[in-house]
């Protein structure tokens with residue numbers, strides 16, 4: 001019988017060059033070598049290693065299903081080994097996302113971000129893996145809404161009979177750790193009420209309504225909720241399936257032609273515009289940003305990853321990059337004022353308790 005394929009994207013920041021800018025190539029080499037040997041041992045079918053800013057991205061295919069202990073352990077051992085190298089090179093923030101000492105069966109809840117989906121490979125199966133740096137998982141709400149619910153973005157919702165029924169959004173409330181499924185287009189307004197609040201409600205999965213087929217999945221790990229304090233931004237990943245009953249590649253990329261506002265950037269405590277960039281530009285510098293996103297496109301062939309194509313390496317995205325720089329100037333001019341700086345409850349760094357303690361008697 002035909003077997004399902006699992007696509008797992010697991011990422012972590014375990015130390016970077018220079019400051020929080022990018023991953024050192026020695027760390028990527030460790031990941032490559034180890035995944036090559038996992039291929040030889042038939043633990044995985046195929047893999048691709050890259051980085052988005054200071055995050056190592058492991059893209060793997062296998063037949064072990066979602067949340068496979070073996071696959072998670074493999075990723076954990078790579079991040080551990082890369083941490084050792086980062087310490088040796090005294091890279092910045094060595095081991096920063098590895099919040100636990102020992103692996104305990106599932107890498108979720110241990111620091112790294114995870115997005116996985118299992119499905120029957122189609123006759124031809126294009127997928128796009130999006131990877132962002134200097135932002136948080138709420139950054140996927142806007143593009144997922146545009147891709148799967150907005151006919152002004154995705155004309156297939158109107159004119160392709162295989163998509164016309166719409167899609168189901170699974171939304172996670174990260175505060176109460178509960179999920180809700182909302183059928184669109186019927187529940188569009190309810191959906192937007194939730195996912196417009198990007199730091200509480202996260203789109204976790206999207207399914208095609210007609211047959212419940214998985215269409216998209218995001219990483220929703222929040223480091224601060226795991227560690228109980230700020231330990232770095234969550235720099236999320238997302239997998240989207242394309243074509244033949246899913247939005248076309250161009251419809252999936254289209255929301256990124258607008259530089260929408262996300263939270264993250266400097267010290268994880270600012271609003272700023274997101275910039276879609278080619279792999280070679282995935283190293284945030286200005287004010288530790290602006291936040292950026294890369295897109296790796298693959299065709300699956302019996303579990304093999306054919307590609308990647310560097311999807312944002314296209315002059316068609318030059319204009320949004322220019323727009324990002326203009327918006328970045330606008331936000332930066334606010335300095336420490338909101339709405340550039342996040343509201344008091346959302347800041348990842350704060351001196352407020354100390355200042356309050358010092359000045360509390362002066363309040364009259």
Ligand code: F6R
Pocket residue numbers: 019020134232233264265266267268287288
């Ligand atoms: C944002 C980020 C950086 C750091 C900043 C200060 O996600 O990682 O903007 O917050 O460079 O870093 P520390 O506190 O390590 O000096």
Ligand code: MG
Pocket residue numbers: 013015016019020054093096232
């Ligand atoms: Mg870092």
Ligand code: MG
Pocket residue numbers: 013052053054055133134235
């Ligand atoms: Mg990062």
